[in-house]
Amino acid sequence: MSDSIELKAQARDRVGKGAARELRRNSMVPAVIYGDNKDPLPIAIPYKELSILVNSGGFLNTVLDVEVGGDKHRVLPKDYQREPVRDFFTHVDFLRVGKNTKVTVEIPVHYINEEESPGLRKGGVLNVVRHALEVSCRADAIPEYFEIDLTGLEIEDVVHASAITLPDGVTQTVTDRDPTMCSVAAPTVSAATDEEEGEEVAADAVPAGDEGEEEAEGGEE
DSSP states (O other): OOOEEEEEEEOSOHHHHHHHHHHHHHTEEEEEETTTTHHHHHEEEEEHHHHHHHTTTTTTOOOOEEEEEEEEEEEEEEEEEEOTTTTOEEEEEEEEEETTEEEEEEEEEEEEGGGHHHHHHHHHHEEEESSSSEEEEGGGGOOSEEEOOOTTTTOOOEGGGHHHHHHOTESOOSSSSSOOEEEEOOOOHHHHHHHHHHHHHHHHHHHHHHHHHHHHHHOOO
């Protein structure tokens, strides 16, 4: 489960493009806290702290305690935007969460024990279809990651999402099918390449006697 992290912010008394540009010039990022049947709260957060949180991984699955003017707001990051050319942060959306608030999040999936898969040891290729699984759970009980054990997998074996053991209170959002997570594919060998190599070997393997016969026939002429 993700631990809550404290983040200090300041309230914004002005909104709009001009105010947002001024904040960014001062190394702050405009943001908003919304949800829980309360009015949206425009805030600004330090650019450096936001960058550290995002680059550390799992930002959108991390519950934060955002302090604004002495008041703490428990939130879950829902989205953030970057400037497409220079790639700096331009805005962040936070959702207010309570103890029993249910959220939909994507949880990373780790694939472990590749060395214990007979299919991979034989030269098979691990084909990862999904690197994350979308689930619904309480905001204070978000799993950090899931694991899929590759032990015993043979070539052409397929692993579905139902193979993942979900903690109590955590459910998949996709219920009408069992999504494929990964498979072990057969080694990819190009038949055309093999044929070309075979033709090259055949062309190179000309018996020495044949060359001698050609020379002898030329001499008779």
